[in-house]
Amino acid sequence: MASKVKILTEHINVPGIENFDVYRKHGGYNAVEKALKKMSPEEVVEEVKKAGVRGRGGAGFPMGMKWSFLAKPEGVPRYLVCNADESEPGTFKDHYLMKYLPHLLIEGMIVSSFALGANKSFIYVRGELMYVIKILEKAIEEAKNAGFLGKNILGTGYDLELIVQPGGGAYICGEETALLESLEGKRGNPRNKPPFPAVKGLYQCPTVVNNVESIATATWIINNGGDEYAKIGIGRSTGTKLISASGHIKKPGVYEIELGLPVEEFIYSDEYLGGVRNGHYLKAVVAGGSSVPILPTHLLLKTASGEGRLMSYESLSDGGFATGTMLGSGGFIAMDETTCIVRNTWNFSRFYHHESCGQCSPCREGTGWMEKVLHRIEHGHGNARDIDLLVDVAKKIEGNTICPLGDAAAWPVASAIKHFRDEFEWHIKNPSAATKPGAVFLKEEVFA
């Protein structure tokens, strides 16, 4: 298959592409002209629906369908909020996209806002990325001066104001309802659903929340049509996906891949990750950001039924949580044989405990328990019953919370124990060795 389709990053290496003039020279803002001058909002929604593009923030919900659910009561403003909170460990693609191609996001925001009938739209960026906020604000200023933002855009009568809002440092604010609370100047406590944001979102008005990458994609879809987009990718995983790759690979970084690329090619080909660092071999991968189940290499490369695994929503989740994982946000964390799975699992648990908003007791208490038990196993004080205790706590959290952070905390623990139970047992039986940070647990190479 053609692996070089670039929908988002085609011009990323053009010098000065962060400036309006250069971006415009490379076809930038053509989608705004086309949408606002030649299409109705409904037609824009229709193209996005036809494209079949799925939300790139993690859940993979079809974007066009989400847009069509937006309530449209008379006289009530509607809002589009771009989720640029990007805090899922292993994920840094939105950071990359906004830093190098700020105008692509702005352009996507304009066509998307037009489609939804929003006249004031927000980009909520995690506060740590203040320098990116300044890049976006400069881009907005340039677009405004060129007549692509503000009142009566391109003389079409459509008005749009874009506001870049900083967060304050909280992973939970990536959850869409927590994000809306935060945007209203409150603590980031997720809301009970229903009502969904499509009915009561920001300021209790109908709201769509979409990820940076999702919104940026709308630009290409408008320029080329939804049908063209749907030809890229595989099955219900249409289009391309930005993958953030980190860990023990030769070339960490952000890659735009066509969905359907074989996982093995992604890892070992020089065009992508270039393989595992010299002298080492791959032990495990967390393929979609810290929340998704960890997989040992043999299950990552091949499904339980022996088929080569592909980088797509369906293929990565083949086998469910027994033998599969999820594409999630595309945070691909590779670990070679020197990685201590127990230590990494403890680290993630500490993260989720720290980031739990504390509203629901299974999440608040459960994440604390898991962190504590994993800490003692990793530091040589574990006992034989601890492993089952962890499994039990993870089970009690799963599905019993207001927002999916609880599940996100439970899955990494449950999957690490499922696939690397011997390593947890080894830590308990070898307490002194286990206290060494990053203790090496050598295993037979699991695949050739």
Next chain:
Amino acid sequence: MEKKIVFSEDRLIKTKEIIERYPAGKQKSALLPLLHLAQEQFGWVSAPVMDYIAEILNIEPVEVYEVTTFYSMFHLEPVGKHVIEYCRTGPCCTMGGEEVYEHLKTKLGIKANETTTDGVFTIKEVECLAACGWGPCFQIKEQFYMHLNNEKVDEIIEELRK
């Protein structure tokens, strides 16, 4: 001597602009942006600073307190001139983050949440900064320091000490 808490001239103009961008009556949305502005000017967010912001936004002080304590970026105690916000999360650790962190702490002779006696450096541990593939990393104000190793840490510290 207590100095009166008041935004600088340019930040007062910025404050007005920020508040005006939200719909009428929704000025509370300006809270996080104003807290960032305040921390930029005052170095940390003290109770009088929070009261000042509550007054600007015409909200109760407790509405500010409950927000500053929820988010990790606001310093609720005085900090050193340079706050090193070190990423301690899994992917960075995979890239060698723990070893580099030990080196940093030894070099400065402090632990997390401590400030060097000369008041120049404070270390804070933070979670994933969305820079995993460029890790290990830390942040000082808006600046990201990436692809860290022990030598690089030494260079950065020497440079900032000048």
